[in-house]
Amino acid sequence: xxxxxxCGQLSAHDIGKETVLIGWIANIRDxxxxxxxxxxxxSGITQIAINPNSDNMAAILPALKVESVIEVRGHVxxxxxxxxxxxxxxxxxxxxxEEIVVHNxxxxxxxxxxxxxxxxxxxxRLSYRYLDLRRPKxxxxxxxxxxxxRATREYLYNQDFFEVETPLxxxxxxxxxxxxxxxxxxxxxxxxxxxxxxxxxxxxxxVAGIEKYFQIAKCFRDEDLRxxxxxxxxxxxxxxxxxxxxxxxxxxxxxxRSIWKSxxxxxxxxxxxxxxxxxxxxxxxxxxxxxxxxxxxxxxxDLFQNTGVKIFSNAIRNGGVIKAINLKSLADLTEGALKLLxxxxxxxxxxxxxxxxxxxxxxxxxxxxxxxxxEKNAIQKRLQVESGDLLLFAADDWxxxxxxxxxxxxxxxxxxxxxxxxxxxxxxxxxxxxxxFPLMLFDNEAGRFVSAHHPFTxxxxxxxxxxxxxxxxxxxxxYDCVLNGVELGGGSIRVHQADLQEKxxxxxxxxxxxxxxxxxxxxxxxxxxxxxxxxGIALGFDRLVTILAGRSTIRDVIAFPKNQKAxxxxxxxxxPVRPEQLKxxxxxxxxxxxxxxxx
Numbered sequence: 400x401x402x403x404x405x406c407g408q409l410s411a412h413d414i415g416k417e418t419v420l421i422g423w424i425a426n427i428r429d430x431x432x433x434x435x436x437x438x439x440x441x442s443g444i445t446q447i448a449i450n451p452n453s454d455n456m457a458a459i460l461p462a463l464k465v466e467s468v469i470e471v472r473g474h475v476x477x478x479x480x481x482x483x484x485x486x487x488x489x490x491x492x493x494x495x496x497e498e499i500v501v502h503n504x505x506x507x508x509x510x511x512x513x514x515x516x517x518x519x520x521x522x523x524r525l526s527y528r529y530l531d532l533r534r535p536k537x538x539x540x541x542x543x544x545x546x547x548x549r550a551t552r553e554y555l556y557n558q559d560f561f562e563v564e565t566p567l568x569x570x571x572x573x574x575x576x577x578x579x580x581x582x583x584x585x586x587x588x589x590x591x592x593x594x595x596x597x598x599x600x601x602x603x604x605x606v607a608g609i610e611k612y613f614q615i616a617k618c619f620r621d622e623d624l625r626x627x628x629x630x631x632x633x634x635x636x637x638x639x640x641x642x643x644x645x646x647x648x649x650x651x652x653x654x655x656r657s658i659w660k661s662x663x664x665x666x667x668x669x670x671x672x673x674x675x676x677x678x679x680x681x682x683x684x685x686x687x688x689x690x691x692x693x694x695x696x697x698x699x700x701d702l703f704q705n706t707g708v709k710i711f712s713n714a715i716r717n718g719g720v721i722k723a724i725n726l727k728s729l730a731d732l733t734e735g736a737l738k739l740l741x742x743x744x745x746x747x748x749x750x751x752x753x754x755x756x757x758x759x760x761x762x763x764x765x766x767x768x769x770x771x772x773x774e775k776n777a778i779q780k781r782l783q784v785e786s787g788d789l790l791l792f793a794a795d796d797w798x799x800x801x802x803x804x805x806x807x808x809x810x811x812x813x814x815x816x817x818x819x820x821x822x823x824x825x826x827x828x829x830x831x832x833x834x835x836f837p838l839m840l841f842d843n844e845a846g847r848f849v850s851a852h853h854p855f856t857x858x859x860x861x862x863x864x865x866x867x868x869x870x871x872x873x874x875x876x877x878y879d880c881v882l883n884g885v886e887l888g889g890g891s892i893r894v895h896q897a898d899l900q901e902k903x904x905x906x907x908x909x910x911x912x913x914x915x916x917x918x919x920x921x922x923x924x925x926x927x928x929x930x931x932x933x934x935g936i937a938l939g940f941d942r943l944v945t946i947l948a949g950r951s952t953i954r955d956v957i958a959f960p961k962n963q964k965a966x967x968x969x970x971x972x973x974x975p976v977r978p979e980q981l982k983x984x985x986x987x988x989x990x991x992x993x994x995x996x997x998x
Contacts, residue, residue, distance in 0.1 A: 401470060407443020411491045413475045418494060420445060421470040421502070423533065424463060434460060435493075438471060441538050446478070446493040447471050459499050466505035466512065466533070472498040521954075526968040528959055540948045540956050543662055547944055548615055550661035551635055554654050560611040560637070565600035567593060567617065572918055577621040579630070582984040593619035593631075596937060598853065599922060601638040602893060605933040606925045610640045615940060624963050627885070627942055627953055631961075634888065635943075638935035644876060644892060647936055648673075648832060651880060655830065655887075662947050671830040671880075679833050680798070684805020686836070689884030690829040692812055692821060696722050696804050699792075702777045708769045710753070714794035722793050722800045725782040726811040728820050729789040730756040730763075736814055740791070743810055747803035753792035757784055764790075809884075825949060831881040838862070838875035839907060847909045852877045854903055856891040857934075863899075870907050880938065887943055890936025897926035 403419045422440035429451070436447040451460055463469065473496040484490030509527050510519045512534050524531040531537060552562065568591040571578055581591040594600075596618050604612045616636040622628060635654075639646070652669040659665045672690070679686050682695045699721040703711040711721050732740075741752035755764035762775065770778075782790060791807050793800035815821035838858050839848040848870050850856065858866065862873040876892035894900045901923055904915045915923075941953040954960040961967050981988060 405442040468502040470500040565597040633940040635938040640931040755790040838873040888938035892934035
């Protein structure tokens with residue numbers, strides 16, 4: 400056998416035992432009369448003590464390099480007094496080597512496999528991902544991912560859920576995010592699509608009578624990447640029959656409590672706080688608020704009904720609002736930071752940044768001269784203003800004002816953190832349910848309503864009648880689970896009646912009958928055969944593990960992630976294919992003369 404023990408297993412109880420270990424050389428220390436090697440496998444590190452003058456070691460030692468794979472046979476001995484390492488489980492012992500077998504010598508490394516690698520360019524690390532993953536912190540991250548998946552399965556098994564796999568070759572449904580298409584060789588000119596989620600399949604499982612389904616599912620979206628997005632990602636996908644929203648809340652709170660306890664030994668409090676979509680936007684300017692700090696938005700509209708500040712009066716006359724936020728003690732921000740806040744305001748749709756730096760005796764603000772003393776006093780009282788505060792205002796329609804200040808709130812928090820005036824505990828977990836989202840949003844560009852979540856979300860029963868008269872006022876039975884400003888996942892109670900689903904498709908979303916039939920005809924047909932009430936949720940597994948592991952991007956918690964250009968650099972994917980492969984698929988590639996790219 401290659402080993403009798405792992406490198407993290409032995410302790411003082413094993414002193415005197417013969418052992419065989421195998422692993423990678425993490426470190427070599429030549430002290431002249433004695434050589435020490437730290438031997439590592441995924442379980443930990445054991446110190447190997449070697450007499451360099453012994454006949455069977457003298458020829459081997461000069462060839463050894465860090466990260467080479469060796470096998471060591473020897474006896475477990477106590478470390479000399481004063482050399483013990485209490486910081487590691489094997490720190491009280493060492494192996495006195497009697498024989499070493501070299502299995503593979505490592506060539507010079509492209510980067511050191513320690514914490515200094517965090518400063519190495521990510522593309523280089525991803526090109527050698529098999530080396531990057533050897534680092535203990537990355538193995539620990541995959542261990543956390545494994546533990547979270549195991550806890551998920553165990554919890555849902557105990558809740559009587561079936562784990563069912565759904566197909567990865569689906570049909571194109573282009574009303575969602577951009578899809579990855581897979582050409583069919585057999586059916587000329589036809590394409591599969593990789594699923595953005597198992598949504599329709601899992602609803603069909605409910606019609607089939609499975610009642611309780613889950614899957615740790617691979618999903619795909621051909622979108623531009625950022626820290627929390629990958630073209631392929633994993634979600635905990637759940638659907639159940641004969642349930643209501645309260646059942647989902649209870650189920651998911653139990654699941655997350657089980658995961659946090661199993662992985663981190665942390666008890667998270669339940670039930671989670673609940674907040675409507677409208678309240679979240681009003682208070683925090685976003686539907687996934689970070690509840691670990693304050694700086695909430697405040698409505699000032701009632702203070703400016705007869706104001707002489709033109710931008711405020713225009714907003715109110717046009718049906719808009721005046722909202723503000725007090726970023727305490729941030730009046731000393733730099734001009735560069737102020738310009739950054741201004742660019743965020745413009746990106747959010749506002750005409751510019753309305754601000755006031757409050758001093759002991761005056762306000763420095765573009766609107767300072769237009770504000771009356773009574774208005775300043777009213778603002779000061781409403782926002783609890785003190786000298787040194789920075790006030791930010793938004794005067795526009797409600798949604799634009801809220802979302803702009805929501806982005807400014809987050810950026811302001813980062814500025815306060817840099818100044819050491821705001822401290823956010825990364826180990827504090829503030830879970831939240833955001834509920835009662837609008838079922839429909841009006842798309843000005845398309846000139847029609849679109850689903851806020853997806854078209855299978857059921858409206859609140861008391862709002863169904865508004866589908867005919869005011870679809871924008873209809874609230875959906877949709878819920879998002881939010882943690883520390885991150886949307887862990889979302890779901891809804893589904894439409895399960897064929898007539899209501901068809902009404903939403905055709906009368907509200909204005910989809911053509913031919914499109915409804917080609918994309919969703921089988922679903923409408925299925926609903927006519929005794930479809931049960933059902934609902935579900937999908938939790939972003941990569942995002943969840945990122946939080947558990949305390950990492951900053953989901954790329955850190957995926958074994959072989961794509962970079963920000965959607966490339967997997969280790970295998971050089973995507974890559975070219977042979978002309979005969981394209982011929983089999985009836986696909987041609989042409990040269991784009993303008994962009995010098997293949998199409």
